[in-house]
Amino acid sequence: MAVVAVSLWVATLIVPGIDDTAGTTSTRIGTLVVVALIFGLVNAVLKPLIKVVGCPFYVLTLGLIGLVVNALLFLLVGYIASGIGLPFTVQSFGAAFVGAIVVAVVGFILHFLIPDRFDQR
Template identity: 30%
Template sequence: MKLLLKWLLSAASLMFVAYLYPGVQVTSLSAALVAALVIGLFNAVLRPILVVLTLPVTVVTLGLFLFVINAFMFWGAAEVLKGFQVTGFGAALIGSLIYSALGMVIDSALRSLFPQQ
């Protein structure tokens, strides 16, 4: 139940990012649901590999390069999907920052709704 709710709220937050920032477009709720799923899969599979491969750059930039990795995950999902578009890398960076902030709020709310036993 928690996973399904997180997926739905992530899709809603992706639509909110598209509403808030004109560099990100989502055409429908179904496109937002698929985009949230693909972003989640990219973050689960590709992101750890990229973090390990770019560890020296991440250390030199004091962790700021992780924002670039997040932007590439966001942009990559937009390149793979129809109905979810990002106009460029700058839009991907801003969109991923807003999406990540909303994701932290969602995680915090879900933690209070579904406490660990």
């Protein structure tokens, strides 16, 4: 969860249209942690369902539809976060598209740099 929160923070810094407008540093951190929880829940519940239902589209597009699905899920996370009153917004599909790529790349790099304790068996 910490890796996702840091990835979301990097996305708010890099991608115009993704904003964390909380006032203080502690509220920004809290907002990012809650948004990371929402992000995890959305990806855990909806993404497998979408992959099963949309399997033919994944095959037809050689997996490129996954980028669009990730962007739509990221847009949904922003909508849910702003809907429950968090100062986190994703303003457009383009911002969600680039933001989803940034979160994935930063998450990959952080997971590579910070190995899980289960990997050290």
